[in-house]
Amino acid sequence: MSNKNLGSKKKRAMFWLAIPGVASLVIFLSSCNHNRPLNTLTSDASPDAKKINDLFFVVLGIATVVGVLVLGAIVYMIWRFRNREKNNPYDPDNPNLALLEAEALPEQTHGNLRLEIAWTIIPALILLVVAIFTLFAIFEQHRSTAADDQLKVDVVGQQWWWEFQYHIDGDRSTPPDFVSANELVIPTGQQIPLEVSARDVIHAFWIPRLNGKIDAVPGREHAWRIEASKPGTYKGQCTEFCGLSHGFMKMEVRALETSDWASWARNQMRSAAVLSADDPNYEGQELFITNCARCHSISGVTDTNADNEVDTWEIYDGDGKIHDQLISGSAPNLTHFASRTTYAGSIFDTYLSEVRIEDYLRLSLTEASATSVGEGVGDEVAPNIFEPTPDIRGLRRWIFNAPAEKPAAASESRGMPAFPNLTTDQVNSVIDYLLTLK
Numbered sequence: 404m405s406n407k408n409l410g411s412k413k414k415r416a417m418f419w420l421a422i423p424g425v426a427s428l429v430i431f432l433s434s435c436n437h438n439r440p441l442n443t444l445t446s447d448a449s450p451d452a453k454k455i456n457d458l459f460f461v462v463l464g465i466a467t468v469v470g471v472l473v474l475g476a477i478v479y480m481i482w483r484f485r486n487r488e489k490n491n492p493y494d495p496d497n498p499n500l501a502l503l504e505a506e507a508l509p510e511q512t513h514g515n516l517r518l519e520i521a522w523t524i525i526p527a528l529i530l531l532v533v534a535i536f537t538l539f540a541i542f543e544q545h546r547s548t549a550a551d552d553q554l555k556v557d558v559v560g561q562q563w564w565w566e567f568q569y570h571i572d573g574d575r576s577t578p579p580d581f582v583s584a585n586e587l588v589i590p591t592g593q594q595i596p597l598e599v600s601a602r603d604v605i606h607a608f609w610i611p612r613l614n615g616k617i618d619a620v621p622g623r624e625h626a627w628r629i630e631a632s633k634p635g636t637y638k639g640q641c642t643e644f645c646g647l648s649h650g651f652m653k654m655e656v657r658a659l660e661t662s663d664w665a666s667w668a669r670n671q672m673r674s675a676a677v678l679s680a681d682d683p684n685y686e687g688q689e690l691f692i693t694n695c696a697r698c699h700s701i702s703g704v705t706d707t708n709a710d711n712e713v714d715t716w717e718i719y720d721g722d723g724k725i726h727d728q729l730i731s732g733s734a735p736n737l738t739h740f741a742s743r744t745t746y747a748g749s750i751f752d753t754y755l756s757e758v759r760i761e762d763y764l765r766l767s768l769t770e771a772s773a774t775s776v777g778e779g780v781g782d783e784v785a786p787n788i789f790e791p792t793p794d795i796r797g798l799r800r801w802i803f804n805a806p807a808e809k810p811a812a813a814s815e816s817r818g819m820p821a822f823p824n825l826t827t828d829q830v831n832s833v834i835d836y837l838l839t840l841k
């Protein structure tokens with residue numbers, strides 16, 4: 404084989420090797436983009452994220468030094484002792500043959516005790532130091548330093564969405580003050596103790612910009628905590644494979660200024676009004692009660708206090724606690740559906756326009772409650788009712804045929820079923836009704 408031939412073959416091999424190399428580099432570098440919603444490389448969003456981030460960079464630094472040393476040695480040895488034509492000992496015409504034979508074998512030794520002790524102890528010490536700092540950071544996140552009577556939230560994962568149960572006064576022995584889905588709304592600058600569990604299989608709750616990851620395991624309650632330093636929207640995604648729609652099980656944290664959060668929470672505690680027959684949305688409410696209330700709750704309309712004929716039932720939440728329908732046990736509570744910006748595991752947007760965090764509170768305001776927002780600002784300030792355009796077509800697709808929108812193995816026990824029996828007009832009425840639920 405001629406040298407020239409070999410050279411061009413080598414070049415071709417290098418070319419094909421370069422393609423996956425460049426592709427991996429592009430994918431790797433794209434993860435460094437700084438304003439991606441799941442970006443973990445920002446440390447200013449919460450104190451816990453900062454701790455994790457600091458730890459990450461220390462470990463990354465140590466790993467880089469070790470990696471460069473080891474890889475550098477490998478590359479050097481590959482290059483230094485590569486097989487060269489002129490080094491070929493099997494070629495009887497090789498002019499270097501005598502030289503080659505002379506240095507064919509380097510000096511032979513067996514073992515080197517000092518070296519071996521060193522390369523066992525040094526990595527062990529490095530790992531020990533890393534482990535100590537890591538374990539402290541993990542255990543710290545299980546402990547809460549918030550006062551007992553402050554807001555606590557129970558987080559319940561299920562196929563394939565998240566439920567948030569709010570205990571405003573921090574008392575977990577009583578039923579939650581209100582329940583919401585997919586969007587966890589918290590006051591800024593306050594540590595919120597969480598208790599994370601699951602109703603069916605194992606899920607994992609993780610808002611990368613705010614805290615570490617915690618498993619949500621049926622029958623167990625894992626203490627965790629979350630805090631956001633600044634108002635904003637922080638996205639997350641279920642991070643434990645949990646079945647067909649695992650990839651469509653997202654969640655968001657919306658952090659509001661403390662006073663905004665208080666207004667928001669006051670609104671969430673309101674029950675929905677029971678509409679009378681002359682209300683334009685009465686038909687939607689009745690269709691909801693007949694078709695949807697066997698799974699979904701609307702406080703005030705479908706629960707024990709409601710003045711209507713819906714059968715009510717009690718929910719055993721696996722912990723010995725019995726709640727009324729506030730916790731549905733199988734489907735998101737829709738009492739304030741229109742005050743959320745996403746639905747179905749946060750994969751669809753309720754509104755066509757982006758709802759910025761500054762406007763989030765306005766989403767839940769009705770004419771009646773809006774007046775209180777002007778409080779202290781002066782009487783001339785007209786209540787600014789924020790009215791983004793709802794995505795009616797998306798909602799219609801969801802209610803007609805949810806399994807087509809989000810693969811959920813629509814068995815009796817999980818996922819939202821299809822409603823092929825409803826007419827378009829009926830679905831529109833239900834949507835109009837749902838959109839009044841602020």
Ligand code: HEC
Pocket residue numbers: 562563564584585691694695696697698699733734735740743745746747748749802809811815817818819820822833837
């Ligand atoms: C058999 C139980 C069941 C029935 C009946 C049912 N749903 Fe659902 N629905 C679900 C489940 C479960 C989800 C959560 C699905 C997911 O996120 O994957 C859901 C989600 C939703 C959501 C999104 C809520 C959110 O915040 O994420 C809306 C809106 C909704 N359903 C409306 C309706 C309407 C309207 C009806 C009646 C026409 C109805 N559902 C009937 C089980 C049901």
Ligand SMILES: [Cu+2]
Pocket residue numbers: 560561563605606607641642643644645649652
């Ligand atoms: Cu999951």
